[in-house]
Amino acid sequence: VTSAPNALNDRRLRRLREVLRRRTGRHWAPTDALRRGLILGIGLVAFGALVHRLEAVLIGAPVLLTTIISLVTCLGRGSGTPTVRALPLPRLIEPGTERLMIIDVDCDPADELLAVRLPQARRKGPGRIHLLPAGRYRIRCPVRWSEWGEAIVMRPDHLVASADTLAVYGPVVGVATRQITLPPFDVLPPGPLLPRPAGLVGVHRSRRPGDSTELRDIRPFAPGDRLRRVDWRVSLRSGFPDAGALHVRERHADADAEVILALDTRVDVGNLVADWSRSDHEPGLGRGWNRGRRTPSRGSLDTMIRAASSLAACYLRQGDRVGLIDIGRPQLYLAPGGGSRQLLRLRHRLVLCGQAAGWVPRPVLRPHLVPAGAMVVVLSAFLDDAVVDTAVVAARRAGLVIAVDVLPRPLHPDPETPWGEAALALIKAEHRMRVDALSSHGVPVLNWADTAVSAAILRKLALRQRHRVARVWR
Amino acid sequence: MADQPGVTVVDLGLTVPDWTLRLLLATIAGAICAVLATEGMPPGGLIILGLVGLAVLLVPASPAAAVLGGGTAILLAGYGDGDPVRPAVLACVVLVHLLHVVTGQIAIVPRGTRIHLRALRRPALRFVLIQAVAFALVGLVLLLPRAATPTFIEVAALLAITALAVFVMFLLRRG
Numbered sequence: 001v002t003s004a005p006n007a008l009n010d011r012r013l014r015r016l017r018e019v020l021r022r023r024t025g026r027h028w029a030p031t032d033a034l035r036r037g038l039i040l041g042i043g044l045v046a047f048g049a050l051v052h053r054l055e056a057v058l059i060g061a062p063v064l065l066t067t068i069i070s071l072v073t074c075l076g077r078g079s080g081t082p083t084v085r086a087l088p089l090p091r092l093i094e095p096g097t098e099r100l101m102i103i104d105v106d107c108d109p110a111d112e113l114l115a116v117r118l119p120q121a122r123r124k125g126p127g128r129i130h131l132l133p134a135g136r137y138r139i140r141c142p143v144r145w146s147e148w149g150e151a152i153v154m155r156p157d158h159l160v161a162s163a164d165t166l167a168v169y170g171p172v173v174g175v176a177t178r179q180i181t182l183p184p185f186d187v188l189p190p191g192p193l194l195p196r197p198a199g200l201v202g203v204h205r206s207r208r209p210g211d212s213t214e215l216r217d218i219r220p221f222a223p224g225d226r227l228r229r230v231d232w233r234v235s236l237r238s239g240f241p242d243a244g245a246l247h248v249r250e251r252h253a254d255a256d257a258e259v260i261l262a263l264d265t266r267v268d269v270g271n272l273v274a275d276w277s278r279s280d281h282e283p284g285l286g287r288g289w290n291r292g293r294r295t296p297s298r299g300s301l302d303t304m305i306r307a308a309s310s311l312a313a314c315y316l317r318q319g320d321r322v323g324l325i326d327i328g329r330p331q332l333y334l335a336p337g338g339g340s341r342q343l344l345r346l347r348h349r350l351v352l353c354g355q356a357a358g359w360v361p362r363p364v365l366r367p368h369l370v371p372a373g374a375m376v377v378v379l380s381a382f383l384d385d386a387v388v389d390t391a392v393v394a395a396r397r398a399g400l401v402i403a404v405d406v407l408p409r410p411l412h413p414d415p416e417t418p419w420g421e422a423a424l425a426l427i428k429a430e431h432r433m434r435v436d437a438l439s440s441h442g443v444p445v446l447n448w449a450d451t452a453v454s455a456a457i458l459r460k461l462a463l464r465q466r467h468r469v470a471r472v473w474r
Numbered sequence: 475m476a477d478q479p480g481v482t483v484v485d486l487g488l489t490v491p492d493w494t495l496r497l498l499l500a501t502i503a504g505a506i507c508a509v510l511a512t513e514g515m516p517p518g519g520l521i522i523l524g525l526v527g528l529a530v531l532l533v534p535a536s537p538a539a540a541v542l543g544g545g546t547a548i549l550l551a552g553y554g555d556g557d558p559v560r561p562a563v564l565a566c567v568v569l570v571h572l573l574h575v576v577t578g579q580i581a582i583v584p585r586g587t588r589i590h591l592r593a594l595r596r597p598a599l600r601f602v603l604i605q606a607v608a609f610a611l612v613g614l615v616l617l618l619p620r621a622a623t624p625t626f627i628e629v630a631a632l633l634a635i636t637a638l639a640v641f642v643m644f645l646l647r648r649g
Contacts, residue, residue, distance in 0.1 A: 031535070031578065031581065031582070032535045032536065032537070032578075032581060033574070033577070033578035035540075036537070036539055036540040036543075036574060036577075036578075037574060039540060040540050040543050040544055040574070042635060042638055042639050042642065044543075044544060044547050046632070046635045046639075047547075047551075048547075048551065049628065049632055049635065050632070051551065053551035054558030054559070054615060055547060055551045055558050055563045055566075056547045056548065056550075056551045058558065058559075058563060058608070058611065058612060058615070059543070059546070059547040059550070059563070059566050059567055059570050061567075061608055061611055062567060062570075062571040062604050062605060062607070062608040063543065063570065063571055063574050065604050065607060065608070066571065066574070066575070066600065066601075066604045069600070069604070070600075112596055112597065113579070113597075114593075115582055115583055115587065118486070128586050128587065128588060129583060129584055129586065129587040129588070130486065130489065130587065130588045131492075131579075131583050131587055131588070131589045131590060131593045132590050132592075132593050133590070133592055133593045133595070139486065140486075159582060161582050163596075163597075163600070164575065164600070165578035165581065166578075168582060
């Protein structure tokens with residue numbers, strides 16, 4: 001009694017599967033070549049026989065013969081369906097490393113051609129179609145990318161054709177494989193940092209006395225001082241043990257520091273000012289004010305992400321704790337942390353910031369996200385006043401704020417308008433005013449031109465900061 | 475299938491762009507027009523065939539290739555000087571077959587495709603084999619006497635062709 005509805009359901013399910021299979025292209029279908037071969041072959045032979053013209057028979061015979069042979073081969077193929085499958089890949093990769101992408105092809109020996117989309121060696125994206133012989137083999141595609149960001153790196157769309165392309169299986173859209181290429185980082189010298197006792201270990205001098213090797217003070221012995229800290233030479237010179245007092249050497253403590261990288265991802269601009277207001281994106285020129293796809297380019301956003309990655313690597317290498325705030329998207333906040341895993345987390349978060357980049361009228365740098373005493377590095381193109389206000393407010397709250405200017409240089413005016421030069425002069429003047437305003441509020445501005453220049457400026461800033469700190473604590 | 479015995483690992487080797495196949499197709503269409511021109515085809519007809527050839531090039535998966543192949547054969551039969559095994563016919567035996575094969579291959583590859591030369595080995599071998607058979611047929615035609623064919627052979631041939639056509643229609647309806 002119960003088998004009849006089950007059979008009905010099975011039939012419906014089979015029919016549904018059949019319909020879905022046909023819609024996805026996962027079935028064999030005859031092509032124009034089959035119709036052409038049969039109609040042309042039979043038609044010409046019949047026409048020649050009817051009108052007694054051998055020319056038509058001779059021309060039609062090879063077409064008919066090849067079609068029949070291929071048709072017989074096609075009908076005699078096994079019942080298995082061709083499969084083209086990409087082997088899984090790691091989700092995160094380092095830029096510039098060579099990867100081997102592997103695609104397994106499993107087709108019947110009777111099948112003849114395989115058109116499959118394979119990744120390109122040096123360009124991200126699903127790649128281009130390759131026409132290969134069908135069969136059972138494995139394709140190896142070595143690829144190497146230098147661009148950071150998330151992208152589809154492989155999607156083996158495929159189509160299998162029988163002999164003489166009389167029937168095709170597909171086209172089948174393959175399963176897309178996405179990969180995240182982490183932003184690269186350059187080796188920088190140790191940057192300027194404000195000393196504060198945030199932890200028990202680190203490389204920066206703390207204001208507290210401790211057990212490092214750096215001398216802080218020499219003072220008379222007090223109850224609680226350890227005997228091994230007694231400076232016998234100074235004590236004897238002061239007259240000990242007859243008249244003078246016992247003196248001890250006081251040393252600084254070592255501490256780590258917290259660095260917050262504040263990214264202004266609201267703007268991505270390139271060298272050509274004319275492109276800033278364009279909706280389409282030209283690679284290497286930035287994408288203007290919050291438009292276009294979020295693919296990395298050599299615009300200000302790309303420079304910013306690379307600079308942030310390099311700074312994070314620099315500070316994390318010396319044992320500091322680094323966090324990240326996207327002042328355009330505060331929800332992408334990453335709490336400060338240390339170690340190599342934090343660098344990985346941070347670079348991954350930078351990719352997300354690059355993807356989510358977009359214009360918001362007001363940058364947000366919430367005070368509770370910046371730990372007390374942390375150094376804040378604001379990375380921006382400084383093309384609006386709001387980000388300057390944010391940096392200045394942060395400088396009042398935090399101990400040290402450094403601004404990293406990522407505006408591309410040199411800027412080129414719009415050649416299509418007579419006002420191009422004037423507009424560029426205005427942009428430059430406004431930018432200069434913002435940079436001056438930052439400097440006047442005690443925020444040093446670092447122009448991130450290239451790694452060598454940036455390293456030199458960082459070294460100079462670090463020295464200046466060390467002198468300033470030394471003056472403050474004396 | 476990873477590291478299984480018997481699974482061949484293939485590195486991507488020598489490729490040619492897809493436009494080489496399209497160029498070959500254009501050459502074939504041009505050669506067909508040239509052959510017909512040598513047969514005394516009027517310029518108007520050549521222009522029409524040229525346009526059909528252009529249609530084949532632009533839309534390979536269309537009936538244009540069948541029109542070009544069929545039209546060529548019919549025109550050769552119509553404009554012939556009586557000898558069925560003349561050089562123009564022999565050239566068209568090769569060209570129409572090649573047109574059929576190359577059009578089929580172009581129809582399945584989108585623009586920008588890289589074609590691996592080893593993919594064309596099997597179709598090329600089959601083409602050579604079938605051309606050998608076709609030229610054997612030509613040799614047979616040359617050997618046979620040019621007298622009128624007996625009626626019963628013609629009837630049998632037409633019946634065989636009809637049966638083949640019915641079989642093909644049945645196959646096509648089955649999909």
